[in-house]
Amino acid sequence: MTLVFEFLEKDLKQYMEDCNNVLSLNNVKLFLFQLLRGLAYCHQYRVLHRDLKPQNLLINQLGELKLADFGLARAKSVPTKTYSNEVVTLWYRPPDVLLGSTVYSTPIDMWGVGCIFFEMAAGRPLFPGSTVKDELMLIFKTLGTPTEQTWPGVTSIDEFKQYNFPPSRSESLAERCPRLGGDGLALLRQFLLYEVTGRIAAADAMRHPYFGSLGPAVLSLPDDVSIFTLPGISLCREHGRGGSSGGQSQSGARQRRQTLLL
Template structure:
């Protein structure tokens, strides 16, 4: 599907597919050139998009920042999908920019570890636009909260390998996710992990252009963002990946800050106080002068994970390098010896399944929105 095919219905009057609807009024649009209006033929009012009426809503599985999500059946293919209704509450000039960005990016992606946007479907009202996404049975945040037995190290390796493969694909296609966290990682009942929620994602180029630093959920936010660095690189996703790996290993969030200053303090307690020697340019970061960092000369990662192998310690330290330029890339981390030593990563199809969690809020992020747990919200 081309982007113009997605945008065509945004200029029409659409419906939410929430049940039987009356025949819509004739659609009249203002002319872009000249004055007056023109009437859109009934056969063309949906553009090239399918109607949401072609999907049977089975149940509502979540609601978050960017929209409501339904589990639905495609009546043409009989496939079970996640149907995400785009939230249009305060929009006067069309679709939200976050949804447009998500659509634009996801239509370009085809990777087993990236959530799939199959198509955009519409109805009869302007505020009713739906994204048809591949259905996943659960999200990682809810699993971590509800699991009786934590993931084993072999299972953790399986999960993080898939995350790194997804990140490598994104970064090779010049996309930074900018909101990587456990609630934005989905898992199918076949153990396939998918990165979701691309509302904050951006393409990047060289040299990097300034972007707002107020991105990435606080617990997963890299130190350069906390200290006001204007430019962003793929290294902010890699810091978040390190936080996710540590959270899976420790069975709890690694850096659960309650404010930005608290977050910085937790990072310093864990990794030591940054300086110009280990992070050239650190002292010139915009917000450094606003904080008084505690004097802490030691890296305490080894004390935090005393049972972790040397290869595992090296991988965590690589992901938690203060200097973004020295931080490990997804490709670097995929080559880590940690994944080649025992316990070896289990195969995705051997990952445990959690049928008792299905169709509850654990599936709320199937279309890439935040889970209702709001873990580490910004």
């Protein structure tokens, strides 16, 4: 059996590297919207991606971003099933999963969206932990050690009690990523909530004021129509671009993976 897929020039990680990790804020917004659009489609049909990271987001020469690598994807069925907590690359794994949760739904993907959003805008990973404990410590140092007020039930989680994390106050995300501005930071905070049920859904995030400059037409496009068919929506030329925008890529094999048109 031979599977043939469209060719995409590079993934988001390589795109950022080619731009010296300084992306145009216009392009950050367009990539984030397309990521949300693809996830909203998946989540509508109760499909969890479970492995969101820049390497799994492919980009073609038009700037169309597509979800790839559904190898860890699962259908979220009813009644609720339990799943492995060994999912999502460590830097993009939500704290509930890091602490051993095996009962989760679509919010597992939204934490990763927040991490990718920050990385595109700031030019560096938000939580680059080397171990599970290190990852949790970076999260708690940035967002504050969770309490019953910020994460109801956290103090009854065995793994949380065993680690005995010291109390820490949250840092300012505005200082960590001043480029985002008010609406961008407000949306980022809605992705990075400890309480799973509080994280913004992909479909709701698409309607956030942060995307207001794209106009209302982006919300009514058919699922198989690119946002770049709309007048006024296009990628900006990246000033820090160091590599070629097309041609062969170092991750060519990876770019022939399963993709989902956004």
